[in-house]
Amino acid sequence: MVKNIVNGVSGLIHYKGGVAHYTFLMHRISGLGVLTFLSLHILLESTAHYAPPLYDQLNAGLQTPLGLTAEIVMALLVIFHGVNGFRITYFDLFHPDLWTPHSALHSVRATWIVSILLWLPAVAIMILHSLRLI
Secondary structure, three states: OOHHHHHHHHHHHHHOOOHHHHHHHHHHHHHHHHHHHHHHHHHHHHHHHHHHHHHHHHHOOOOOOHHHHHHHHHHHHHHHHHHHHHHHHHHHHHHHHHHHHHHOOOOOOOHHHHHHHHHHHHHHHHHHHOOOOO
16 A cells, blocks of 8 residues: 555656646645644644643744744745636636646646745735834
């Protein structure tokens, strides 16, 4: 069983399917990232009620450079997952006839561009907020 999982994962990583394949992988990874974020967020926020000193310690850990980096990466994962999910839903519900390699390539590129354009202001706000400039 473990061998099958390893073979499947290595096949996903080594496949040279271009930008569409890597978008598929990023969608899966970002989904796991969103799940991790929500789990940690619920855990952190629940400590505010049940263990306020622990909440303060955990929250202080998010103010470190490592915590800021994790938040920036998480913002990209959440934004990308939402934009790509919208793209997939749009094509599935309204234009299933456009699921061709040519149009998919354009929509995948647009997904990356929109995700990055939405992510950059979020990064700027997070960095400025961490530097106490806003």
